[in-house]
Amino acid sequence: MASGVKYKSISSIPVKVIGTVVGSKPTHSEFRWKRRLVQMLVLVLVVLIPASGLFRIDPGAAAFVVLDRQIWLADFSLVTGAWLFLASSLVLLYSTAGTVFCGWVCPQNSMAEWANNLTHKLLGKHAEVSLTGEAPRVAGAKNKIMNWMLLGVAFFGAAMFFALIPLFYFYQPSVVWSFVTLQENTQLAGSLHWIYAVCVVIVFIDIALIRHFWCRYACIYRVWMHSFKTKQTLHIAYDASRSDECAKCNYCVTSCFIDLDPRKTDIYDSCINCGDCVDACNRLHNKQGVPGLLRFDMLERTNKSVNKFRGVAISLFARMGWTSPFVVLGAVMFIWGLWSYQPYHVVVGNADIQQGRTVQEYRIALSNKLYHSAELHVRVLGLPPDSYRLSAENVKLPPVGRESLILSIAQDLPRGLHSVVVEVSAGDTWMGRFPVQHFSEQRRKL
The missing domain is CATH 2.60.40.10 (Immunoglobulins)
Structure with missing residues (x-):
């Protein structure tokens, strides 16, 4: 999207976003705070899962560790049950919730979104780093060396922090602490400092330059999702019967940090079901006491504005019918593997x-x-x-x-x-x- 077109669409919004009707209650973002809470909890879980011993990889023994138990190939129920449960759960997630994982759970996308917000705060709300060769768009009042330095230091600090997280999947917390405090530990690999430095560089480049490049072109989740996503998968639905209320309003477009038009979503697009566009549309229309034109839906992409609960339930159960047994079977095999585990x-x-x-x-x-x-x-x-x-x-x-x-x-x-x-x-x-x-x-x- 050209910069001129983007600025023109922003300036064409004829309504004020902030403010309330006299006597009405203030409107808040329904999905934004929930999504932020889920993202933070996921980041905490990403560290707690290996740190608590729930799952880890032992590089010395070349073995998986579950609940501080070394897992061998002989532990058939544990290994097969875990992989069957994960694979079936992902297929179930693909076909029902679609890209909710990308917008609400994926740590990579959380880092990229944080980098976007910090860039807009320090360099202007329209600042963007593009891979198309265009020069970065920076607000004149914020194009200062101090802002660039603060942005660089913040990105480098975040890269150093996030590059530590993979270490928890290979070492116990006490060993990771020895690495952070530069203490000698025989369990640490001799070249670990070099490996960590490479990880820091990769994460820094990811959040500073390419950000959503991985999501759009290299993410395995999105590639496999194309095999299971259907017209009934959770998506943003638009009530076209009230399209006259959208005249000259592009607020939902400007609120989308992926630069999509939520009114024209397709089965395969870059939408991550974050809900920001739904919140934006609701904030505008709730001031008139009417719901917005955008909503989450699991029915086919039609112009009907009524979401029948019965239709959603039938569609959901139809797609869960063949995957749920495999999810349950994997969970049962995994639990049985833990129960019959030979220490x-x-x-x-x-x-x-x-x-x-x-x-x-x-x-x-x-x-x-x-x-x-x-x-x-x-x-x-x-x-x-x-x-x-x-x-x-x-x-x-x-x-x-x-x-x-x-x-x-x-x-x-x-x-x-x-x-x-x-x-x-x-x-x-x-x-x-x-x-x-x-x-x-x-x-x-x-």
Whole structure:
């Protein structure tokens, strides 16, 4: 959109936005404050999810961590349930709420919108950084070096802050704090400072220059949404039967920070369902005691101004019918995976390294999948007490640590196959067993 056209559309608004009719209640933005609250809560959750141990990635073990539990591929229910739940939930969100995620939840869009507001405050309400090669439009009264410096410092500080958030998904909060305070910590990668610096540069460029470029051209969410978005997906609806009330009024257009005309939305466009245009139209019309011409709707994009609840319910349930079972199935599998999760792992294998001899020693490998230390007790079932020897019966494992024991079996057992069970317990909370078939070939005495 050319700058001249944009300024002309702003100057053509024939009404005052601020003010109320005498005797009426002040009108407030219905969606703006709710959206800001959701955006802030999402940013808090983005940090709390890994910091609380709900979900994290352990780079040292190359494993996912859920509720301070190391997740292996053997934890089938947890892995499959989580991915099935997330994928089905996204499809359900695509087909029903559409771009609500972009306008209300997406941290990338929240950063870009914050950068827009700060740029308008310091450089003028029409200031814009464009990738089309045009020079930045800056208000003459605010085109001062101090304003540019404040904007640059604010963007750089925000980049340093937001670049820290990914670290919580790979390190525990105490480790991240060591990184921030420049303390030595063996758990930190040696090149982490360089990686962090690159992240700061990327975030700075994102919020200072390209902002919505990622949303429009590189976001996977928007790409996949094209496969599931329909005419019944949540969208901005316009009451064309009252179009005469829109004569020479472009307030909804100027209130849209994506430069869309909310009266002409299509199935696939850049609208993020933020609701700013709905608030703008309502503020103008509520002063006359009538509702605005824009609203959120889930019916087909028609000119009807009445939104039938029955039609919305039928449309919603029709699209949820095939995705909801998969969402529920994924959630049930994930919960069952947590319930049946095995915090420790025991494997028994041959320890003899010489060939051509009967196996007399076994290696018991113990693994702790929890991020806190544990003490395990080992005992052997199926053999007389004086026919075997354990290198240790009680083993203390460090967090997500591994230890090995040696089980030595006497050679004077009766010839034949002996069923042996290695039993490992952690107090009264967990018990694991590993069966071993030991073949004894009793040697003749000379």
